[in-house]
Amino acid sequence: MLRQYELVERVKAYDPDANEALLNRAYVFSMHAHGSQKRASGDPYFSHPIEVAGILTDLHLDDETIATAILHDTVEDTVATHEEIRAKFGVNVARLVEGVTKLSKIEAQTENERAAENLRKFLLAMSDDIRVLLVKLADRLHNMRTLHHISKPEKRKRIARETMDIYAPLAERIGMYEFMNEMQTLAFREIEPEAYESITRRLEQLEEGGGDRVAKIGGDxxxxxxxxxxxxxxxxxxxxxxxxxxxxxERHVSLEQLSDIVAFRAIVDSEEECYRALGIIHRRWPMVPGRFKDYISTPKRNGYRSLHTAVIHAENMRIEVQIRTREMHAQAEFGLAAHWAYKQDAVRPDTQVRWIRDLVEILDNAESPEELLEHTRMAMYADRIFAFTPKGELHQLPKGATPIDFAYAVHTDLGDQAVGAKVNGGVVPLRTELKNGDQVQILRSKAQRPQANWLNFAITGKARAAIRRYIRHREREETVALGTKLYHELVARLPVPAGSDALGEALKRLKIADEATLFEGLARGKLTEEAVMEAVMPGAVADPKIEPIPAQRAPIEIKGLTAGVGYDLAACCHPVPGDRIIGVRSDDGRFEVHDIACRTVDAIDPHHWIDLTWGDNAEGATARIAVTLKNEPGALGVIATVIGGHRANILGLRLDNRDTTFHTNTIDVEVRDAAHLMKLLAGLRAADAVNAAERV
Known part of the structure; x- marks a missing residue:
């Protein structure tokens, strides 16, 4: 582990003006915060952030990034807070530490959800400042170097798979090939241990058999x-x-059949010498057709520049040769990190890179974890081609891309409105595969909308995400419209017209957020017609299991009274089975059974109460309800229909109040129990003719 002075000296060696006090404060703070914590290897946990910082000093990164590396686990794994980091180390370091920390607080349920949420938070954090990515890549690289200390094989494999799927491609996309290669090698060893051992062993055998062949060819x-x-x-x-x-x-060949397993690199002084060296090599050895790539005139999207070629050396041995300048080599080794490396009087680059903005747009459009992972992997992998707009703007696309991919690469609106394309001046279908160097003009119409069949030939994650988003929205609109029609048909089949508040109450009963979701669920069959009708108007769907209330042949059983003692159900509150009840002795020795909430009971000394309960088979009693109806023809018929539909029985009805708008009726109704009564009241309230329905 690097000591404090060693780390500071490393930074000062390439950045004499580095903030030494900042680095010292970060070192001491992190050491105290992590305290006695241990890693799986048994080493002090504090060694990990220091090693991560050490990796970043090899890239000559600025002092804020080094301090972030030292502090990156303090908020996540110790009692330190973002406020402390901000107060002690400044706003920039605190923001970077927060960006790295965001990745760790994940509690998703499936592997895809966890990986997608990891990626989602990561993309949002690094879109704000690319240095978050640099710290996280160094963090992951050191974790991969120590992966063998983790005892659980499934955890090692999960971390290796995530590294292979997300972090190695991200390292490649910002041109950090050394990071990418080491991550891939370490992950490959864990994911495919047998293949790794087999290939490594065979390579060693080839080296032994070939002696110093690599050194000899390099010398030549x-x-x-x-x-x-x-x-x-x-x-x-x-x-x-x-x-x-x-x-x-990919090629379905054995290792012996691979001819280009050895690569050479020639680093020269100038761009002109790159092309001269290429010509000299091609005159000396035959070039392998189709293997020459000029990344100097058309750099990769991550800024990588170099000449690549493959030639047939002696003994029919194919070798790959890369030719670049020293500046290009620094870019190739450290990628985007080279822009953040300390340089005297250097101007910092824009902290957001275009392809990261594309990934964030994919993130916004993805509906599911699987879709997010699919589209981001598309955006991070794949060989690239170059195509131009009529104005000469260069766009990089994956090999196999079509004009629809090109259109979305230029702008989402252009993709949405594409009706055709001209490639090199000729009109072609949108499914035409583009070739390197094509000039593409997109033909558009404001009346056009994305088509589902575009997914058959769109291959970029950005294009597929945008098309799927539009299709989802359109399908949902159509589904909601169908569900709305079905809903109104259901409401028309209710025994009585539903009230204006019935839909709102139905949403509460079904625990659904809004009308559109209910309509969509109805159209897709996620909600049954019966469930929706019952939610709109409880009791509207006849339950065949419910039989009419049987005729009362014996007194209702009540527990708590001495055998033989008579009782009456109080006429003031009309208790029914299911209510909490008490007994009050009357002057003639009989007991009156009251609901505990009865107002009459309030005036009685609680010492004169007897706690009672309904018998196990208690069923059927008379409840009294007050129903306020609209003063219109057929209103009484509506409530009679609702009560009958609930298999309840009207025993008495009295008109209490009437004016030009409403009239209130007191109704004695026979019900099974309190639950039956509550459902009946809910059904009455849902009727359009009913203004209010309450128990009295």
Missing amino acids: LKAMLDRHGIAADVSGRRKHPYSIWRKMS
């Missing part, structure tokens, strides 16, 4: 360039096990 290449006046640094290496395994899988 350097000597040849020297003879032509080009001073080049030439190095050779075998390709990484994961890269070899992927080529074997």
